[in-house]
Amino acid sequence: MIKVLFDLKKEYYFSALFPLYKEMxxxxxxxxxxxxGKDQRRFLGIFLITETSRIASNLRKQGYxxxxxxxxxxxxxxxxxxxxxxxYGDCIRVHVDHGVGIxxxxxxxxxxQKGYHYHVFLEGQYWYDYIxxxxxxxxxxxxxxxxxxxxxxxxxxxxxxxxxxxKLGLNPNxxxxxxxxxxxxxxxxxxxxxxxxxxxxxxxxxxLHPYSWAGKYAPHxxxxxxxxxxxKNKEVFLIxxxxxxxxxxxxxxxxxxxxTSSVINEFLALGKHxxxxxxxxxxxxxxxxxSVLSIDPKEWLKGAFPHMFKPDDLLPAVESALNPTPEMxxxxxxxxxxxxxxxxxxxAERVKIKIDEIMERNDK
Numbered sequence: 482m483i484k485v486l487f488d489l490k491k492e493y494y495f496s497a498l499f500p501l502y503k504e505m506x507x508x509x510x511x512x513x514x515x516x517x518g519k520d521q522r523r524f525l526g527i528f529l530i531t532e533t534s535r536i537a538s539n540l541r542k543q544g545y546x547x548x549x550x551x552x553x554x555x556x557x558x559x560x561x562x563x564x565x566x567x568x569y570g571d572c573i574r575v576h577v578d579h580g581v582g583i584x585x586x587x588x589x590x591x592x593x594q595k596g597y598h599y600h601v602f603l604e605g606q607y608w609y610d611y612i613x614x615x616x617x618x619x620x621x622x623x624x625x626x627x628x629x630x631x632x633x634x635x636x637x638x639x640x641x642x643x644x645x646x647x648k649l650g651l652n653p654n655x656x657x658x659x660x661x662x663x664x665x666x667x668x669x670x671x672x673x674x675x676x677x678x679x680x681x682x683x684x685x686x687x688x689l690h691p692y693s694w695a696g697k698y699a700p701h702x703x704x705x706x707x708x709x710x711x712x713k714n715k716e717v718f719l720i721x722x723x724x725x726x727x728x729x730x731x732x733x734x735x736x737x738x739x740x741t742s743s744v745i746n747e748f749l750a751l752g753k754h755x756x757x758x759x760x761x762x763x764x765x766x767x768x769x770x771x772s773v774l775s776i777d778p779k780e781w782l783k784g785a786f787p788h789m790f791k792p793d794d795l796l797p798a799v800e801s802a803l804n805p806t807p808e809m810x811x812x813x814x815x816x817x818x819x820x821x822x823x824x825x826x827x828x829a830e831r832v833k834i835k836i837d838e839i840m841e842r843n844d845k
Contacts, residue, residue: 483840485511486554486569490518492536493725494560497579500629500829501558508833511556514548515540518564556840562590566597573839576601576621577629577832581750581820582743583775588612589767592620600839602832604628604746605821611775626831627823631750633728635826640732649686649718657684658799659734661727663742664690666765668758668789669703675792676738679799680716686734687711688720688727690742736802738795741774749782750821754802754813757781758789785812 485505487498505511517540519531537547551557552570560579563569576599578587588611591599599621603609609625612618633639646653658679662669679685687707704722711719720730731737731748739745740758748755757778765773779788785805787798805813817824823831 483511483556484554485513485556485558486548486551486572487513487515488518488551488557488559488563488569489515489536490559490561490564491579492532494579496633496726496728497560497577497628497630498558500632501577501832504629504829504833505836514546514550514554516548516551555843556836561587562594562599563597566594573843574599575832575836575839578602578604579630580743581628581630582741582746583781584741584743585767585771585773585775588615588617588620589769589771592617598622600624600835602626602628602828602835603822604631605819607820624832624835625822626835627821627825627828629829629832631747631821631824632826632828634732634751635824637826640729642733645729645733651684655684656682656735656803657686657733659686659688659727659730659737661688661731661737661739661742661744662690662758663740664703666741666760666762667703668738668740668760669706671760672738672758672792672795673706674710675795677710677714677717678792678795680714683799684716684718685714686718686720686730688730689722736799738789738798741778745782745786746820749786749813749817750824752813752817754786754805754809755782756787756789756798756802761790782812782816785809785816 487502489495489498502513506513517533517537519533541547551568554569554572556573556575557563557569558575558577560577562576563574574597576591581604591601601621601623603623603625604627606625609618609623612623651657660676676685689704689707707719711717720727727744731744731751736753736755737744737748738756738758740760745755745757759778767773787801789795789798
């Protein structure tokens with residue numbers, strides 16, 4: 482029996498780990514547990530409150546095995562590098578990223594954990610080429626399998642647009658725009674209430690990053706502003722803070738607006754044209770000088786996704802995304818095939834096959 486630990490550092494990572502868990506639980510050779518991180522939120526602007534007990538309780542009710550232990554496992558699977566990796570002992574570490582955007586943090590974090598080896602599963606050729614451009618292709622074992630997180634998009638009938646339209650009370654003949662800004666850097670402070678310029682021609686669904694609710698990495702003002710906005714406008718729908726799965730809304734939306742968030746690439750995976758708000762900042766760098774983003778946002782999906790530089794660009798950008806030219810459609814196909822491999826709902830199967838091989842080699 483192979484003991485497996487799914488390391489759930491943040492609650493919203495669950496959707497990224499779920500398809501692989503679903504695949505692995507079919508195999509009686511694997512005994513699977515979840516370990517829950519602190520996932521803190523800020524209370525009264527001062528105190529940090531851990532959510533571990535609440536998250537663990539919710540998962541136990543759904544039948545998942547929860548453990549406080551981190552040692553004694555043969556295999557650990559994570560949506561980001563392990564915090565305090567020494568606590569996990571001698572194990573095989575598998576990294577399936579919780580986001581598939583252009584932020585460099587995931588590869589930076591892997592490389593910074595010197596002395597700890599990861600098996601990293603990538604969504605497509607683009608990320609491997611970027612890693613190779615840094616000369617880091619030997620810093621881990623990399624596999625281009627497609628990423629399990631996206632599988633749910635391609636499971637037949639998994640998301641039901643008709644049911645979601647009925648739940649939200651939306652007219653299916655009216656187009657829907659999803660607004661999903663990142664928490665930092667974010668276009669929130671630039672667009673603010675101007676996002677409602679889309680009304681009444683379009684429905685507006687707003688999905689905030691979990692950090693926009695928690696108050697630890699972004700101010701509570703981010704969610705408070707949109708809570709008030711949704712109360713004032715019956716055609717604005719703010720997704721509740723405890724609904725972490727943006728995918729049903731992405732599957733429904735006709736187009737979406739975001740900035741540096743990974744949801745831009747995930748919308749590309751669906752074959753839809755989204756809109757990128759290019760933030761008016763100089764090039765962003767980490768403390769060690771490494772760029773925060775792997776691509777200049779002005780060049781990101783250029784020619785396929787309209788770009789915004791100021792709030793007044795919103796309506797023209799939406800019109801463009803909803804009525805793409807033949808050239809935009811061709812560009813989208815080209816980007817999609819470069820950024821992603823295996824958009825077929827079977828990435829978790831491929832990752833599982835590779836994990837089986839890794840574990841078998843490790844036994845010898």
